[in-house]
Every structure is written in structure tokens, then in C-alpha cells.
Amino acid sequence: MNTATLLISCPDRKGLSAAIANFLYTYNANIVHSDQHQDVTDDLFLMRVEWDLTDFTLDMAAFAPAFQPIADRFNMQWKVALTTRRPRMAIFVSKYDHCLVDLLHRHQSGELACDIPLVISNHEDCRAITEFYGVPYHVIPVNKDNKVQAEEAQRQLLQDNGIDLIVLARYMQVLSHDFTARYPQRVINIHHSFLPAFDGAKPYHRAFARGVKLIGATSHYVTEILDDGPIIEQDVIRISHRDDVEELVRKGRDLEKIVLSRAVKWHLENRVLVFANKTVIFA
Amino acid sequence: MNTATLLISCPDRKGLSAAIANFLYTYNANIVHSDQHQDVTDDLFLMRVEWDLTDFTLDMAAFAPAFQPIADRFNMQWKVALTTRRPRMAIFVSKYDHCLVDLLHRHQSGELACDIPLVISNHEDCRAITEFYGVPYHVIPVNKDNKVQAEEAQRQLLQDNGIDLIVLARYMQVLSHDFTARYPQRVINIHHSFLPAFDGAKPYHRAFARGVKLIGATSHYVTEILDDGPIIEQDVIRISHRDDVEELVRKGRDLEKIVLSRAVKWHLENRVLVFANKTVIFA
Amino acid sequence: MNTATLLISCPDRKGLSAAIANFLYTYNANIVHSDQHQDVTDDLFLMRVEWDLTDFTLDMAAFAPAFQPIADRFNMQWKVALTTRRPRMAIFVSKYDHCLVDLLHRHQSGELACDIPLVISNHEDCRAITEFYGVPYHVIPVNKDNKVQAEEAQRQLLQDNGIDLIVLARYMQVLSHDFTARYPQRVINIHHSFLPAFDGAKPYHRAFARGVKLIGATSHYVTEILDDGPIIEQDVIRISHRDDVEELVRKGRDLEKIVLSRAVKWHLENRVLVFANKTVIFA
Amino acid sequence: MNTATLLISCPDRKGLSAAIANFLYTYNANIVHSDQHQDVTDDLFLMRVEWDLTDFTLDMAAFAPAFQPIADRFNMQWKVALTTRRPRMAIFVSKYDHCLVDLLHRHQSGELACDIPLVISNHEDCRAITEFYGVPYHVIPVNKDNKVQAEEAQRQLLQDNGIDLIVLARYMQVLSHDFTARYPQRVINIHHSFLPAFDGAKPYHRAFARGVKLIGATSHYVTEILDDGPIIEQDVIRISHRDDVEELVRKGRDLEKIVLSRAVKWHLENRVLVFANKTVIFA
Structure with a gap:
């Protein structure tokens, strides 16, 4: 239709x-x-x-x-x-491939109404699976000395490919505000905690240390302040004293995939409206 | 407002x-x-x-x-x-008092936008707590020989009190179709299973015997067919091999209270529309 | 048995x-x-x-x-x-009565294996329902000038009644460390957020302002640091943009009751072990 | 270790x-x-x-x-x-690939402690992704006339590959009792409903028609009676009147993947014990 x-x-x-x-x-x-x-x-x-x-x-x-x-x-x-004008989505990834694989497979299954002209990574690790799904894979290494040039190269790729939406699928670099400001409410991140708890680094380790009984994941639009943008979706899963940090990481992967894919799907279907640093989801 | x-x-x-x-x-x-x-x-x-x-x-x-x-x-x-015309709600109860107590307390807290002119029971057990909340308590014993007369007495009470909505809060008698047909989409029941699984008698025992990993509760409008009316709300809770039937009953009570109270609240706020033996919930 | x-x-x-x-x-x-x-x-x-x-x-x-x-x-x-030696539990409450009512009703139903010799409050509000359940109700007003004396009066009551466990059922006063240190791992609090998010005051208001998609409640042992003690139980419920702060408060009440009652039940059944500011729950 | x-x-x-x-x-x-x-x-x-x-x-x-x-x-x-003796797992699949892809990716990630010597299907559809993960893919067409021969060919493949566990990842054929009886408590199926509700065919369509508010998935050991074996894991997800059957199918896929993968993981880690047509999960 x-x-x-x-x-x-x-x-x-x-x-x-x-x-x-x-x-x-x-x-x-x-x-x-x-x-x-x-x-x-x-x-x-x-x-x-x-x-x-x-x-x-x-x-x-x-x-x-x-x-x-x-x-x-x-x-x-x-x-x-x-619907005749399909949005063009770029996925950024580092080494953890679960969210990437999940998005690529959902896309192939017809769940995500978009084109994916490219995946950008700072590592080679996810090339094979990306290319299996017929998506070009671009590696742009990032280190503390080349950040500006790396972002310029990324920006050029996004522009050349007419990208509408950027999905950070466990991309482990913090993008500069200059970079993300070009895509207001069009950069979606997945954070591996129930924000605002455990914003920043190593949330699973901190959740383990605090002894919480549930862990969460949060998908949000990226804004100037780290992990503070409008929340699109969150979910949690129960853990127990039996679970060590590695098990939290493993259980969390399932959450991350589901929470991120819901947020991306709703965004692509124009179901998200942002106001007052919050979202309305018309789902 | x-x-x-x-x-x-x-x-x-x-x-x-x-x-x-x-x-x-x-x-x-x-x-x-x-x-x-x-x-x-x-x-x-x-x-x-x-x-x-x-x-x-x-x-x-x-x-x-x-x-x-x-x-x-x-x-x-x-x-x-x-909102200026508050619906008048009757609660039917037998011996299990958890749903009754929950509704009475929510009503006192202002959660339920209705009047409760009476509670009808086939036993004396719940009189004290009902009267504590200032609600008249009527006992109409029911046995296999007086069913018709008992329903006639109930019907008279409902009519005298101008009742709009009947809530069966674990009322353990099956009402005749003649009776409920007078209140189409205005008799709400709580069934202690995730319908359509375990409709009918002893759902917790059958859930235990089947070895399910979650138990549920279902609130629905009463229709001619037992446990088959339009579902208003359902929820589930996880159980484990550690839980015997008594523990299922105990965990289930929390479900029953929450599921029934949500359904009653939505009905009272005119958020429920029935179509095709289903409901739309405008919540 | x-x-x-x-x-x-x-x-x-x-x-x-x-x-x-x-x-x-x-x-x-x-x-x-x-x-x-x-x-x-x-x-x-x-x-x-x-x-x-x-x-x-x-x-x-x-x-x-x-x-x-x-x-x-x-x-x-x-x-x-x-099991022959039933623990003696005191409940502290202020004006919000939902957790108190929930505990009293569960106790009457036989869910909580303890005696409840008294309820202590800084207000008169919850007297009637407490006394309905046959539990003595003691009012000890607290203000910024009489804190020490008030705690001394509370302490005396606890001692006279041989109290083993103190449950803070939305008691809105912060107890001194001197006071709680007498009951190590024997003071259970309910905090109305998914800790460590929104510790401290007005968590529902802050959850609303942040635009989270789930709200939570946390039951924990009280320690020297506010809202930082070992977590016994947590749970969450989904909210939407339709829910204002009042609705968060209402939905949260159901969470608070369930989370607190689980923690109290597990404590009373000796299912909780504390280590490293965490808990093992042998449930 | x-x-x-x-x-x-x-x-x-x-x-x-x-x-x-x-x-x-x-x-x-x-x-x-x-x-x-x-x-x-x-x-x-x-x-x-x-x-x-x-x-x-x-x-x-x-x-x-x-x-x-x-x-x-x-x-x-x-x-x-x-742990030094890794179980050998065969996956059966038809055309729906989501559970297969999920298992293959989890296996590659190290989540599943087993070898996967082969995938057996009655269709060619899932060959490419299976072979991408380096797993041999065998097509054995099944129709109403060749059922016996097809099962004999499957049985031979399983025997040649020393298979310990068979996972039916939305395999759309009913295996004969003769076949499954050779692998007691070693054939795991995923059924796309909250059993015992909607056992048999087209559960999502029937869930839609009944107007349930949650849909489920169930992983169980296959026994002589269809959809009646010991339940290993179940989970549910909330749906609303907005969701048509296609949306139920889509939401259900996430459930099926998670529920099946948990059951497989627990089985592989020897955490499942069957008794009285139920399971204990030592997780």
C-alpha cells in the first residue's frame, strides 16, 4: 500500500x-x-x-x-x-556484531522499510557478514590522533550515499557534536543500560557491582550530551546472583538487539515525535 | 475536570x-x-x-x-x-477476598471513578472488610436448589441500587445466561489463567500439572459461553519448579488483582470498545 | 510443617x-x-x-x-x-497507605510468616485500617526540632515489642544512621524508582522529566548511605507518553506493593543472604 | 574451564x-x-x-x-x-529462517557449547546463510508420498554425523513417532504460542481471532503427542488492537528466537531435568 x-x-x-x-x-x-x-x-x-x-x-x-x-x-x-521514498540508513559498528547482524537480517526479512547503502566500521571484523547481505562495508580506522579526519571521511561517505538516518549499532567511538549536529534526531544509539542508570562506560560491570536484579537497554537519539538524548525505547530482563558479568553481557545482547530494532523500525515508519527531550511513540 | x-x-x-x-x-x-x-x-x-x-x-x-x-x-x-455521572458498580464475591479488598482500597484512594453501593456474596466471610470501607454487604446463599430464587434476589438488589456494572471478584458461582444477558458488556469477570489456556475449573492445578513456565490471569466481559467473552486485559508471571500449587495460587492472586483492577478502571473511564468478540483499549 | x-x-x-x-x-x-x-x-x-x-x-x-x-x-x-519462632515485624508508615494495607492484608491471609506487634507513623492517617487488622498504631510526630527525641521514642517501642525487622512502607522520614545501625540488614525500605536511577527525592517526577519508557521500584536493606543498600528485589512497568506524573504515581503504587512484599516475604523466610553489598535470593 | x-x-x-x-x-x-x-x-x-x-x-x-x-x-x-565432549546438534528448518539464523549466529559467538555438523531442510531457501556459517546444508524434500523414505534419509544423516540433539527451528513437517522416539528428550521444538493455548496449526491466526492481549512462544521436548511434551521455556509479549496477524507473526519471531535459544542453551549445558512430563531448569 x-x-x-x-x-x-x-x-x-x-x-x-x-x-x-x-x-x-x-x-x-x-x-x-x-x-x-x-x-x-x-x-x-x-x-x-x-x-x-x-x-x-x-x-x-x-x-x-x-x-x-x-x-x-x-x-x-x-x-x-x-512509503515510495524509502529512507537511506547507515549503520556504524565496531567489533560487537550482534546488533548489526540483527538489523541486516530484519532488513532482508522486510521488517525495516529502508535502504542500507553502507556499513561504516573502525574495524575489519564485521566485513564478511555485511557483504553476505550485499551491503558495502567501509573501514575507517579511528584513533586519538586522526579523529577529525576520520569523521570527515565518514561525513563524506554519508553525503555521497544520501544518508537520512545513522544507527550506532554498538559503535564504540563517541562522535563529535559537530558530526551528530548535522543529523538532528536522525542518529539513533543503543546504550546497554536502563538509562539514566549507568550512563557512560562499562554499564554491565557497574550493574553487576551494584547488585541490581534487572538489567536494561535504552535506544535514544544522540544529542550533545552523552547518553542524554530523547529515549525512544527501553526494556529490561531479570538476572540473578547466578549471573556473572559475562552472563550479563550475553543476556544484554538480546535486549540490545530488540530495543534497537524497535527504535529503528518506529523511526523508519515515522512513528516517533520528539518534544521536550522526550518522545511520543505512535505505535 | x-x-x-x-x-x-x-x-x-x-x-x-x-x-x-x-x-x-x-x-x-x-x-x-x-x-x-x-x-x-x-x-x-x-x-x-x-x-x-x-x-x-x-x-x-x-x-x-x-x-x-x-x-x-x-x-x-x-x-x-x-464524568459528572458516576457509574454505579456492584461487586460479587465468595470467600477469596483479595480482589475485593484491592478494589475497595483503590476506590477509597480515588483510582476508580464510580460509586459502590453494594457488595453481594454467597458467604459471610468478607463482611467486615467491606463494611470497614462503608459499603453495604448483602449475603445471598446459593445452592443447587435455590439458584433461580437467589438470582432473582440479586437482580432485585441490582435494580434497586441502579447498578451499571457488575464485577465478579472471584465469585465462585456461574451466573445464568438470563441473568448476565441483562448486563451486556457490563459484567466483568477475572479468570485465573491465561485464556484460552485452562478455561473452566481449577486452572492453577492444571497449569501445575502441565508444567508451564508462566501463569496468567484474564479479565473479560461475561457472555453466554463460559470464559469466552471479549478479553479486556491479561498478564502473566514467571514460575519455576520450586513453586507448588499453593505458591501458584499465591503468585496468581497478585496477577488477578492487577488484571481485574485495570479492566475495571478502563471500563469505568470508557476506554473499552467491544467488536468481533475482542476489545480495543483506548488507554 | x-x-x-x-x-x-x-x-x-x-x-x-x-x-x-x-x-x-x-x-x-x-x-x-x-x-x-x-x-x-x-x-x-x-x-x-x-x-x-x-x-x-x-x-x-x-x-x-x-x-x-x-x-x-x-x-x-x-x-x-x-518456623516455631516467628519474627516480629514493625511497619513504619507516613500518609501513603498502599504498602501498609497490602502488607496487613497479606499478613492476615497467611502470606507473611511473622507477627506484627505495631505500626509506627508520624501521622494519624492510617490508624483506622491498621486497627481494623488488629494491630496497635503508634503516632510519633517528627519535625526538624524533635528528631532525636522521636527516634528515641521509636527505639523504645521497638525494644519493648522485641522487634526483629523494620519495614519502611513509604515512611517519608530519613532515619538516622545511629538508629538503623542497631538493625543491620533488618531494615527494609521501598524506593519508588529503579535504583540506582532516580535515587533521592521525587523519583516519579524525575522519571517523567527524563522521558523513560519504564518506571521501577526497588526494595533494599537500609545502610548508612541513602538508597545505596543491598537490593533485595526490583521490578518495572511500562509507561507511555499518555501517562502524566499522577499516572506514574498510580502505576508505581502497584509496583511498590509487589516489590516490597516480595522482599519482606523472602526476608521472613530466610531466603536472603547479603554479601558485598548485594543479595543472594534463595527463592 | x-x-x-x-x-x-x-x-x-x-x-x-x-x-x-x-x-x-x-x-x-x-x-x-x-x-x-x-x-x-x-x-x-x-x-x-x-x-x-x-x-x-x-x-x-x-x-x-x-x-x-x-x-x-x-x-x-x-x-x-x-565440557570436553561437545554435543553434536542438528538443526531442522523449512523456509522461515529467523530461528536458524539466530542459532547459527549464537553458535558463532560462542553462546552454544556444541558442534553443528549439519542443517537439514525440506527446501533450498536457507542454504546460503547456513553455508556462510560453514555448516553443511542438506535438502531432503518431503511430501505426502515420500515421508517414510525422507525420514529414513534424515535418520541416516543424523547417524552418520553422530547427532546428540535435534532442534526443530520452525521445521514445518510433523516427524513420525518412530523417528523422534530414537531421540527421547533430545528433540527440541519451538511452538509459536503460549502452550497449551493454541496448540496445533496457525496459532497466531487463532490468537488474533480470540483477541488475546499477549502472544507467546513455547520450547518443549517432542513426545508422541503433538505440542504436549515437557515445556523447557516460555515467554510472552504484549500486543494491542493495532496489531494485525502479520504484526503478530513479526513480534512472535523475536519471542521464538529467544525462547528456543534459551531452551537449546540450557539443554546443552545440562541444566534441564525431565520428570512427570515437566522440567526442572537448573539455571
Whole structure:
């Protein structure tokens, strides 16, 4: 099914629903999914509406000029996405391959509505499996002396490949703010703890030392502050005194894969809206 | 906040959202919650919309005649509920008191937006705690010979107290279909298994015998067929080989309380819509 | 069933299991539960063994002198508990009554193997429900000027009632270290977050502000450092953007009740062993 | 670490723990994991004990004759497994590849302590990924006319490869009882429902039709009766009215992978004991 999805965020005002519904009805939209949220704390209206384009009488090339007057009237931030325009996703990886393998296999299975033009790594380790799935693999070594040049090389690759979304699939380097600022709300990271607990380094070791009874994983958009961006998804799993750090790492891998893949899927399906350093998930 | 909540179910047609949104905007509704679901399998449109009545310019006494033309046009089943009109809930209980105590305490805490004019039981056991919470307690013994008379006595009590919702809080008698048919989608039961597994009698014993690794509880509307009505909520908890039947019963109690109280709360807040022997939960 | 439970913690050495098993077999113990844990990180042996006293040929009054030679040989910390000697538990509460009510009802249902000689509060609010369950209720107001005297009054009550275990059921005062140090590993607190996230004040508000997707609760032994003691139990529940702070508080109450009651139950059944600021749960 | 693991199942009798512990201590065993379970309902003693072989003074080739007298005395069923002797696992698959891919990747990551000499399928679809992981892939087509010959060909392959464990990774053919009876408690299946709910065909479709709020997956040993063998592991995931059957299938895949891989891992690590058509998991 060819659909368009409209994401809207604006101050909450009476008549918003009616204005949007009337606009879509004018052009004979067949709505297949609609969800909205009135956030009382921040006085915001957030909405996702998706419609089948089969009977839609407005050419999507003319959507922006047609919709802009309504957007202006209600002071909206908005975007519209088409299933015919598949986002282009780059995956960054280091040596741990479980999230990469998981994403590649889900992509092949048709779970992720995107193209994956490339994988970028600072190591050779994940080349074979990446190329097995037909995805080009680029190694850009990173060390403390070449960080600027490495990021420049990465940036060039992303640009050449028209990348919309960057997924950090256990990429073990911290990207500079200059780098990530070019992709606002378009760099997704997986952190191997239940944030805000154990942000930063070695979360499984610290979870073990603290004696927690559950470990977690958190997928979030990358912002200027480490491990502080808007959380897209989290989950946890029970552990016991029987589990040593290696077992926490192993159990955590399953969490990381699932939590990251949910976040990526929702982002690709335009189900995530960011506000106040939080997210609404229209799933 | 005084609000009105409109629940709608009808065949999915273009223009539905616009018609409803325009109607509400015409009377200056300030929408505080809106959620809808397009069910592709059954080609249905299901919606819940709640608005603050402060600025609403239509007298709610005149709501039905004003809205009916739209309802007719789209062949809607609909109802509107007002927070100023608190539903009246009766609780049926036998000897196990955990669900009863849980509901009474939640009600006192303000979690359940209803009045509880009475508790009906076939035993004396739960009188003291019920009366502690200020709720009248009626004992109507039931045996195989007086079933018809007992139900008639119950029915009279319900009618005299203007009851809207019946909650079977581990009530150990099966009500006749004649009885429950008077309260369609208004009798909520808690079954102590993950339905459809272990429907009928002694589910914990059968779960133990089968060696399952999780036990569950299910809250559902009562229909003509035992344990077959639309499921409102379910949850599970992990068990192990260490747990005997008594421990399953004990762990299950926590499930039963939580699952039943969620279902009751959602029903009272008009968040449940039934279709095709299933439910949509607008939570 | 009358049983004895032996809890042992010592450096891991060969022959430990044999020495303990032989000792128990010598006196014809019928073991009903045995669990042990070799902690590699800290090179510790931790064990719980429970046996039926029916056929046991050693008078339990003579247990200590009989067992001490083995304990000395392996440098054990150990204790033995008898089901015939019910622990005496005091509950501290302020105004939020959900954990208190939950514990009182579980106690009445026979879930908690203890006596509850008293509830201590700094407010009158929970008197009626406490007295309904037949438990004496003592109000000791606390303010910034009378803290020392208040604690002295509490301490006297605890001593007069022969209290073994103190449960802080959302008691909103921080107890002095002098006070809690008298009850090492015998003061259990419930904190309304997934520790170590959101330790300290107003965890639900901070969870809401951070935009987490799950909220948690943590039960732990109280130590000198606030919210830092050995964790006994934790659990989480999913929240969404629909949930405001009040809804987090409401959902959290169910977590707090369940997490605290599990911790209390395990403690009372001698299933908890503390080591390295962590716990082993022999459940 | 080279270890031996002893699994024991027998009628519960006094002196069992002492006899086993003494035996191991006699030969200087350094125990690294010990867990036991007294099953009151069936009056059984079940135990797993694992010890480091470094200091063990009994040659494992002589273990059986040395231990048999104790086994005879207590009427034990027992087996001993060595980490130096890796089990040989065959995976059966049809067209759905998610469980296969998951197992192959876990194996490569070192999570599964076994060799995988072959994958058997009735279709060509999964050849490429299997061979990528260096595992031989055998296609044996199955139709209603060649079932006997197909199973004979499978049986020959299993025998030639010295297979210990068969994993049915969404293999869509029902194996004959003659076939599976050769591998008692050594054929593990994944069923895509929370058994005993929705045993047999099309569980996701039936779960959707019933309107359940959670879907599940179950891993179990295959026995003569379809979907009725001892359950090793189960788990569930929440669904909502938003999810159609295809989404249930997609969400279910994550469950199936995790539940099956846990069961396989526990089996390979000799953590599973079967009794009374149930399992004890010493994890």
C-alpha cells in the first residue's frame, strides 16, 4: 500500500483536529492510521496520521503549498513522508556484531522499510557478514590522533550515499557534536543500560557491582550530551546472583538487539515525535 | 475536570474524522484525549474522544439530538459518558477476598471513578472488610436448589441500587445466561489463567500439572459461553519448579488483582470498545 | 510443617557441602529445600538449607554447640531460624497507605510468616485500617526540632515489642544512621524508582522529566548511605507518553506493593543472604 | 574451564546429599555449581552438580563404575557430561529462517557449547546463510508420498554425523513417532504460542481471532503427542488492537528466537531435568 504519513507538533489549540481532518477529507484521503496526543504539561498537540494514496486527489508534489496555510495558522512543525521514498540508513559498528547482524537480517526479512547503502566500521571484523547481505562495508580506522579526519571521511561517505538516518549499532567511538549536529534526531544509539542508570562506560560491570536484579537497554537519539538524548525505547530482563558479568553481557545482547530494532523500525515508519527531550511513540 | 467522552463504532468510511471533529469544534470543544482505530480485518472505525466541558457550548442534555444525524449518516453505534455521572458498580464475591479488598482500597484512594453501593456474596466471610470501607454487604446463599430464587434476589438488589456494572471478584458461582444477558458488556469477570489456556475449573492445578513456565490471569466481559467473552486485559508471571500449587495460587492472586483492577478502571473511564468478540483499549 | 533453616556464608573451600550434608544426615534431617551459590568473583560459598524437624534427632537448643566446630573449621558466618519462632515485624508508615494495607492484608491471609506487634507513623492517617487488622498504631510526630527525641521514642517501642525487622512502607522520614545501625540488614525500605536511577527525592517526577519508557521500584536493606543498600528485589512497568506524573504515581503504587512484599516475604523466610553489598535470593 | 556435570533424579531419601557430596569430596572435586530440588508432589530428588576437573583425582573414564554403587543404593537415574565432549546438534528448518539464523549466529559467538555438523531442510531457501556459517546444508524434500523414505534419509544423516540433539527451528513437517522416539528428550521444538493455548496449526491466526492481549512462544521436548511434551521455556509479549496477524507473526519471531535459544542453551549445558512430563531448569 502506498501511503503518506503526516507528523505534526504544535501548541494545542481548539480546531486543530477539525482543520487537519477537513484538509485530508477535501482531497479524499482514506485514513489508515491516526493517533494524536495532547500533552498537558507542555501544552502541545502531537499527531500522526497516515492515509492510503490510492484515492487521494492532491498530487503529493503539491502537498506542501496546499498544507502550509494550515500549518502557519496553528504554528505547526510538520513533515510528510511517503512509503515510495524509502529512507537511506547507515549503520556504524565496531567489533560487537550482534546488533548489526540483527538489523541486516530484519532488513532482508522486510521488517525495516529502508535502504542500507553502507556499513561504516573502525574495524575489519564485521566485513564478511555485511557483504553476505550485499551491503558495502567501509573501514575507517579511528584513533586519538586522526579523529577529525576520520569523521570527515565518514561525513563524506554519508553525503555521497544520501544518508537520512545513522544507527550506532554498538559503535564504540563517541562522535563529535559537530558530526551528530548535522543529523538532528536522525542518529539513533543503543546504550546497554536502563538509562539514566549507568550512563557512560562499562554499564554491565557497574550493574553487576551494584547488585541490581534487572538489567536494561535504552535506544535514544544522540544529542550533545552523552547518553542524554530523547529515549525512544527501553526494556529490561531479570538476572540473578547466578549471573556473572559475562552472563550479563550475553543476556544484554538480546535486549540490545530488540530495543534497537524497535527504535529503528518506529523511526523508519515515522512513528516517533520528539518534544521536550522526550518522545511520543505512535505505535 | 468535567469531561464528556464519546465512544463510536461504525463501518470505516471517508469523512468520519472530519464529521466528528467539525461537530465538536462547532460547539467549541477542548479535546483532551482522542484516539481512533481503523480495523482493517473487520472494516471498522472505532474512536474515543474526550473533551473538557468548560467551554463547550452545547448543553449535554441536547447532545443526543444534535449528534444523531451524524450517527445516522455513518451508521454509528455510539454512547456518550459524563464524568459528572458516576457509574454505579456492584461487586460479587465468595470467600477469596483479595480482589475485593484491592478494589475497595483503590476506590477509597480515588483510582476508580464510580460509586459502590453494594457488595453481594454467597458467604459471610468478607463482611467486615467491606463494611470497614462503608459499603453495604448483602449475603445471598446459593445452592443447587435455590439458584433461580437467589438470582432473582440479586437482580432485585441490582435494580434497586441502579447498578451499571457488575464485577465478579472471584465469585465462585456461574451466573445464568438470563441473568448476565441483562448486563451486556457490563459484567466483568477475572479468570485465573491465561485464556484460552485452562478455561473452566481449577486452572492453577492444571497449569501445575502441565508444567508451564508462566501463569496468567484474564479479565473479560461475561457472555453466554463460559470464559469466552471479549478479553479486556491479561498478564502473566514467571514460575519455576520450586513453586507448588499453593505458591501458584499465591503468585496468581497478585496477577488477578492487577488484571481485574485495570479492566475495571478502563471500563469505568470508557476506554473499552467491544467488536468481533475482542476489545480495543483506548488507554 | 516445623522446619529449621540454616544460612551460611564463608570462603569457598572443598569439602563444605560434604561437611554440612554429613552433619545434617548424622541427626537424620529430612531436607525439604537446599540451594547454594559459589560466587566466583568474591570466592564465597553461600548456602540455604531447610529441613523438617519431625525426625531430627538433635535438640535445636543444642544446635549451636554441635554445629560450631564445623562453622569454625570453614570460617562460616551462619544463623539458624525456626518456623516455631516467628519474627516480629514493625511497619513504619507516613500518609501513603498502599504498602501498609497490602502488607496487613497479606499478613492476615497467611502470606507473611511473622507477627506484627505495631505500626509506627508520624501521622494519624492510617490508624483506622491498621486497627481494623488488629494491630496497635503508634503516632510519633517528627519535625526538624524533635528528631532525636522521636527516634528515641521509636527505639523504645521497638525494644519493648522485641522487634526483629523494620519495614519502611513509604515512611517519608530519613532515619538516622545511629538508629538503623542497631538493625543491620533488618531494615527494609521501598524506593519508588529503579535504583540506582532516580535515587533521592521525587523519583516519579524525575522519571517523567527524563522521558523513560519504564518506571521501577526497588526494595533494599537500609545502610548508612541513602538508597545505596543491598537490593533485595526490583521490578518495572511500562509507561507511555499518555501517562502524566499522577499516572506514574498510580502505576508505581502497584509496583511498590509487589516489590516490597516480595522482599519482606523472602526476608521472613530466610531466603536472603547479603554479601558485598548485594543479595543472594534463595527463592 | 574443564568441568563435569552430574544430573541425578531419584526417589527422595535421607542421606542423598551426604552420599553425593562425600563421593565428590573423596576425589577432591572443586564444586562450581550445585542445585537441587525436592519435589514434594512426586516425592523426587533432582540434582545438578558441576565441578572443575583440575584437581579431581578420579579419571572420568572410571567415573561410572565408581559412582554406580551409590546410584544403585538410591535407585538413581543419572548421567554425567563433560565440557570436553561437545554435543553434536542438528538443526531442522523449512523456509522461515529467523530461528536458524539466530542459532547459527549464537553458535558463532560462542553462546552454544556444541558442534553443528549439519542443517537439514525440506527446501533450498536457507542454504546460503547456513553455508556462510560453514555448516553443511542438506535438502531432503518431503511430501505426502515420500515421508517414510525422507525420514529414513534424515535418520541416516543424523547417524552418520553422530547427532546428540535435534532442534526443530520452525521445521514445518510433523516427524513420525518412530523417528523422534530414537531421540527421547533430545528433540527440541519451538511452538509459536503460549502452550497449551493454541496448540496445533496457525496459532497466531487463532490468537488474533480470540483477541488475546499477549502472544507467546513455547520450547518443549517432542513426545508422541503433538505440542504436549515437557515445556523447557516460555515467554510472552504484549500486543494491542493495532496489531494485525502479520504484526503478530513479526513480534512472535523475536519471542521464538529467544525462547528456543534459551531452551537449546540450557539443554546443552545440562541444566534441564525431565520428570512427570515437566522440567526442572537448573539455571
